[in-house]
Amino acid sequence: MRDLGMDDFANSGPKGAKALDPKNQRIFDLMARVRSTYFKTKNDDELLVKLRRIERGIQDGREPGHALIVMGESGAGKSTIVEKALKSLATLKDYDDGYGNEMRPILYVIAPPSCTMTDLAAEILERLGYESASIGRGASVYHKLQRSLKNYGVRLLVIDEFQHVLEAPKIKGPAYVTNTMKNMLQDKSWPVHLVLVGLPEIEAVVDRDPAEQMERRTDPLTLANLSFKEDGEYVEWIVNTLVEDRAGLRMSSDQPHEFVERLMHGARSRFGLIMHLITYAIEDALEAGHDEVSTENWIEAYARLAKSKGTDDNVFAEPAWRSIIRPVNRDGSLGPVAPIKSPKKGRK
Template sequence: MNMMNTSGSGGRSAAFLNRIVSNQTHKRRTVNEAVGRVLSAYLPTVYDEQLREQIDWLLDSMLLELGEQPGVAPAEGMVRGGRALVVTGQAGAGKSRALAHAFASRPEFDGFGKPGEWCPLLSVVAPSPFTLGALGNEIARKLGYHGRREIQHSKVWPVVRELMAECGVRVLHIDEAQHGDEIRSDTMAQEVENTLKRMMQEADWPIWLILSGLPELSRFCQNDASMKRRVRVLPFEALAFPGHAESVRQTVRDLVAMCPSVGCRELQADAFAHRLLHAATYQFGIVVEYVQDAIAECLMVEGGGELGLGHFADVYAIRTGVRDDDLNPFLADDWTAIPVEAALYEDVVDEAGKLTGARKPKGRSTKGVWK
C-alpha cells in the first residue's frame, strides 16, 4: 500500500493556499475580504467590563498571595493558594469569544495564542466524553508533552503540576468545563473538583483557575467552606425581548457597516429583532453568528444588496438542516411556537452510545441550501 510522505507538509500546504489566492477572481477576493472583516469582528458588551474587573481581581490576588505586591509586606506562613473565576452562560452566550478577546488584549497575557511564545496563561477545552485522565493528558499535551502513549490516569496530574511550574504557567483556563458533569459517579465528580483544588493549593506552585461553561458550573467548590470564598462566578445572562431589541438592531448595523455594498433598512423593526432573538435562543453569541452568516450569504450569493429575512432563513436552514418554511422562525407565521433549541443542538453520547446529559451544537448542513 502506498503511503503519502508527509515531510514538508507545511510547505506544500502553503503552496496550495497560494494557488487558491492566485486563481481567485477579483470578485471572489473582494467578497472574501468583506466576509473576513465581518467574521473576525468583535462586538463589545457589558460583560467585557465585568470580565476585566474579575480578571483584575484574579491577578491582584496573585500578587498578594505570592507576596509580590509593591508596598505590602509578604504575609507570614505558607501561601494559601490560588483563586478561581467561573464564567457561566448557556451555549452561544458569547463566553468563549469574550474570554479569548480578554486574554489576547491584556498585556499580562502577552504571547497568548502566538505559537512559540511564552504566556503565563494556558487555555484548554475540556474533552468530551470527559474523564479526569483525558483532561490531564490534554493539558500535558498543551504544555509540550509528546509521549507516544497517554499518561496513566493515576500519574498524569503530578506530571501536569510539574509541567505547569516548568513552563511558568500561573493561570489555567478550562473551557467547556461543564463536561465534568458527564461523570455519573458522585465520587468521580468530587475527584475532579479535588484535583483542581489541589492545583490551587499547591505550596510550591499554586495555580489560578478560570473555568467557563454552562450554568451548572457555578456549583464549583460551593460545598467547600474553605474554598467558597476563593471562587467568584460571573454569569452571562440571556437576552430578552423587548429589552434587547435595540441592541439587536445595533448589532446588525455595526456588522453591515463593515460592508458598504450591503444595506439593512428592512431589518430595523421590532418584529425582526424578536424573530432573530427567538432563532438564537436569546443568546448574544448566536445572534452575532446569524448576522455574520447572513451577510456572508448576501455577499457570496448576490454580491451584496439589501440584507433581508430570506438570508437569515437560509442561514437557519444551513445551521439546522430544517427545510420546512413552517418550521423556520424567519418565515413561519407561528414562529414563537417553533422549538429552535431542539433544532440547534443534539444530545452527546459516550463511546457506548449512552446519553451523557450534555448537548452540543449540530453540525451545519449545506445540502440543497446554497444557491
C-alpha cells in the same frame, strides 16, 4: 467595536495550496472582516473586573489560587468573551525567561468530550508541547503536570467546555474532580488560579466539596442573555454595522416585520447565536452575488442554524413566528420545534 487582528485570517490556507478564485477570495476577505469585529455586551465589564481580581492575586504572590467559574447557556458566546477579556491582562502576556524559554502565564485549553481528569491533564501537557506518547498515564501524569505548570510559568489555567469533565464516567467519584481542582489552587510551591468555562451545571464543582473550601476560593459569573427591551436597538446597530460597514452591503427594503424581534427570538436571545445568524445571512447574500441582505437571506440563515429547510417553522418566514420555539442543543445549534400539545378532550 474593533478588529481582532486581520492578519490572523490572511493567507491562512495550507502552504502551496491553490489560491481561491476571485469570487471566493472576495467572500473570504469580507467574511473575515465581519467575523473579526468584536461587540461588547453587558457581560464584558463584569467579567474583566473578576479577572482583574485574579490578576492582582497573582501579582501578590502570597495568596492561594482562586477560581472564576464563567457559566452560560449554549450559544451565549462564553468562549468569545473570555478569550477577548484575557487579552486585556497585560501582566500575564507570554514572555522569554532570558534563556530562550517561552513562559506562558495564561494557558487556555478546551476539555475534550467525556474527559476524565487524566485526559484533561494529558490535554494540558499537549498544549504545553509534550508528545502524547511521552505523557504517560495514572499518577505520573499529575506529577508531570504539576512540574510543567511551574516550568512554563503558568499562573492562570483556563479550561473551556468544563462540563465535559463533569460528564465523564468517574471511577473515583465526582468529588475527585473537585479535590484535584482544589489541590491546584492550594499548591504552596506553585499555586495556579483557574477560570472554568461552561454550561450552568459546572457550578456543581463547588457543591462537591464537603469542606466548602472550594466555595471560599470561587467567584461565579453567569452570563446574562440579551433582551429586546434593553438591547434591541443595540442589536439593530450591530446588524447595520456588519452588513454595511464591514461587508459593504445594504439592508434591503423588504425586511420582515418586527425584524429585530424575530432575530433575537430565533436566537433565543443568546448573543453568540445572534451573531451566527447575522454572519450566515451576510454570507448567503455574498454567495448569491447580491449587494443587499434580504428576507430570503435571513430565512436561509435561520434554516442553516436550525438545520431545517421548511419555511413553516422559520421565524423569518412565518407570520406566527412567536410560536416557533426551538431548544438550543449543547453544541449551540438549534433543535427541532417542540410540538404544541392539543388540549385533551373531556368526556361528554
